[in-house]
Amino acid sequence: MKKGLIYLAVGVFAVIQGLSACAPRVVQMSPREGSPGTTVSLSMEYLVGWPRVEIGGRVMDFSQLKLLAQKPDRREIPGEELVWIEDKILQFRIPELPPGEYEVTIHDDKGPPGDSIYSFLETTAYLAFPPVWPFVLRSNAAQVPLRVLPAP
Numbered sequence: 001m002k003k004g005l006i007y008l009a010v011g012v013f014a015v016i017q018g019l020s021a022c023a024p025r026v027v028q029m030s031p032r033e034g035s036p037g038t039t040v041s042l043s044m045e046y047l048v049g050w051p052r053v054e055i056g057g058r059v060m061d062f063s064q065l066k067l068l069a070q071k072p073d074r075r076e077i078p079g080e081e082l083v084w085i086e087d088k089i090l091q092f093r094i095p096e097l098p099p100g101e102y103e104v105t106i107h108d109d110k111g112p113p114g115d116s117i118y119s120f121l122e123t124t125a126y127l128a129f130p131p132v133w134p135f136v137l138r139s140n141a142a143q144v145p146l147r148v149l150p151a152p
Contacts, residue, residue: 022046023046023140023141023142024044024045024046024047024048024051024106024108024140024141024142025044025045025046025142026042026043026044026106026142026144027043027044027045027087028042028043029041029042029043029144029146032145032146032147033146033147033148033149034094034146034147034148034149035094035148035149035150035151035152036093036094036095036096036097036148036151037093037094037151038093038094039091039092039093040091040092040093040094040104040146041089041090041091042089042090042091042106042144043070043087043088043089044087044088044089044090044106044142045087046108047087047088047090047106047108048108049108049109049140050062050108050109051065051067051090051106051107051108051109052065052106052107052109053065053090053092053104053105053106053107054104054105054107055094055095055097055102055103055104055105055146056095056097056102056148058095058097060092060095062079064092065079065090065091065092066079066090066091066092067079067082067088067089067090067091068088068089068091069082069086069087069088069089070086070087070088070089071086074086090106094146094148097148098148099148099149099150100147100148101145101146101147101148102145102146102147102148103143103144103145103146104143104144104145104146105141105142105143106141106142106143106144107140107141108140108141108142109140
């Protein structure tokens with residue numbers, strides 16, 4: 001009985017580690033502070049869906065963001081056409097916010113904004129293919145700190 005519990009604990013730990021390893025991750029952020037209107041670039045790994053950014057209660061959906069491939073030879077490809085497994089650069093402008101410290105949350109949504117049918121079909125298709133489960137059954141958000149400076 002004790003041996004079975006150990007195997008179960010190790011299995012649960014392995015699943016949690018596997019799922020969290022494929023969560024979206026910010027590798028680099030530039031700049032880390034700026035006034036409203038400043039463009040912020042986030043180099044990201046494992047961003048596979050349709051991102052939206054939340055900061056200070058403001059939400060910017062995919063249409064308000066710019067998504068680029070990290071590879072220079074693929075930078076001209078529209079964000080909607082990027083391959084889901086490639087690393088990306090996510091750009092957004094700092095919204096009109098009072099100066100202060102903020103937490104930026106990058107949500108990795110499964111499908112275009114407001115299209116729940118697309119999201120359902122895409123998730124269902126991925127669930128039918130076990131090798132991509134870590135990308136489907138995972139945390140879908142990453143967070144980074146940002147300092148908003150006074151407007152010039």
